[in-house]
Ligand SMILES: CSCCC(=O)C(=O)COP(=O)(O)O
């Protein structure tokens with residue numbers, strides 16, 4: 155019996171194009187000014203220092219901006235980049251420049267599952283802050299009250315089985331009572347290797363994925379927890 159559902163975001167609750175054509179370009183446009191004007195904030199400075207370490211340790215802030223822009227362009231799932239993106243997207247959401255894209259079926263089914271007593275979680279490469287924003291500012295209202303918790307790559311990479319074992323330990327549930335939803339085969343394989351149940355979302359956007367032996371859903375309406 156499934157007691158908790160963990161969902162990925164990009165390609166699962168949310169369109170790839172929103173992330174690639176709205177969020178990433180916004181962070182590319184605003185990052186240089188954000189680093190110059192907000193670099194004094196302790197949380198921003200800490201993320202910049204973490205990014206600098208990953209970049210080899212010797213670049214100044216201007217050089218680091220160039221590295222960060224390259225990481226955005228090549229979609230690097232690196233925690234300090236994701237942390238900085240979350241902080242700068244906050245301004246875009248608050249100013250109404252964009253809303254978080256969530257498929258209608260996802261918003262509706264998440265509400266139903268919550269009402270049925272299932273515990274809901276998010277696991278995404280986007281920072282926990284970015285996850286709260288995307289679900290906090292949707293055309294369907296604030297969906298964050300539906301979730302019991304958020305996990306980002308600080309728990310480990312999404313293609314690594316121990317990350318799912320760590321999440322399940324934190325949930326305090328047997329792994330086979332936890333369902334993971336994603337559009338990425340390697341993430342589903344890693345979750346299954348740790349004993350979780352899985353469904354593969356194939357929303358027809360982007361290149362077709364080979365789901366392997368994972369059950370396939372074209373929308374959340376197909377998912378049977
Ligand atoms: C949390 S919203 C921003 C999405 C993002 O930055 C990202 O890398 C999406 O990764 P996911 O693990 O949700 O596919």
Ligand SMILES: [Mg+2]
Nearest residue numbers: 162164165337
């Ligand atoms: Mg995804």
